[in-house]
Amino acid sequence: MSERRVDVFFYGLFMDSSILQEQQVQPTNARRGYVEGYALRIARRAVLVPRAEARAYGVVFGLTYGEIDRLYAAPGLEQYRPEPVAVQVLEGKTVPALCYNVPVEPPPEERNAEYAARLQAVLAKLEFPREYAESVV
Numbered sequence: 001m002s003e004r005r006v007d008v009f010f011y012g013l014f015m016d017s018s019i020l021q022e023q024q025v026q027p028t029n030a031r032r033g034y035v036e037g038y039a040l041r042i043a044r045r046a047v048l049v050p051r052a053e054a055r056a057y058g059v060v061f062g063l064t065y066g067e068i069d070r071l072y073a074a075p076g077l078e079q080y081r082p083e084p085v086a087v088q089v090l091e092g093k094t095v096p097a098l099c100y101n102v103p104v105e106p107p108p109e110e111r112n113a114e115y116a117a118r119l120q121a122v123l124a125k126l127e128f129p130r131e132y133a134e135s136v137v
Contacts, residue, residue, distance in 0.1 A: 012046030027061035043106035
């Protein structure tokens with residue numbers, strides 16, 4: 001019997017399934033979409049910050065709980081916590097998913113230009129709106 005999978009919304013580098021596979025994670029059922037009411041911000045890594053008029057793009061994948069635990073046990077990710085979100089899938093329907101985010105917004109001076117550049121490339125590869133990818137700094 002295989003372990004049950006849950007939908008997880010990724011908005012950072014984990015949107016790239018090849019990065020997940022490097023971490024011994026086998027994502028299934030990829031769906032591009034977005035969440036309303038959050039803005040993407042690059043600190044040391046990607047975080048979502050509440051902003052009423054904002055939209056953050058990402059990918060929903062099916063993962064097992066073991067895979068999720070492995071991903072978020074990695075150094076630098078321990079502070080990320082799951083929260084429920086409603087993802088508007090680009091194909092038209094809304095799906096519930098877990099979204100891992102930090103509980104406290106990082107200070108404004110915290111930046112990671114290398115991460116932002118890598119994320120821009122992933123967003124372009126996944127064909128998200130160009131304006132959105134270019135806004136990642």
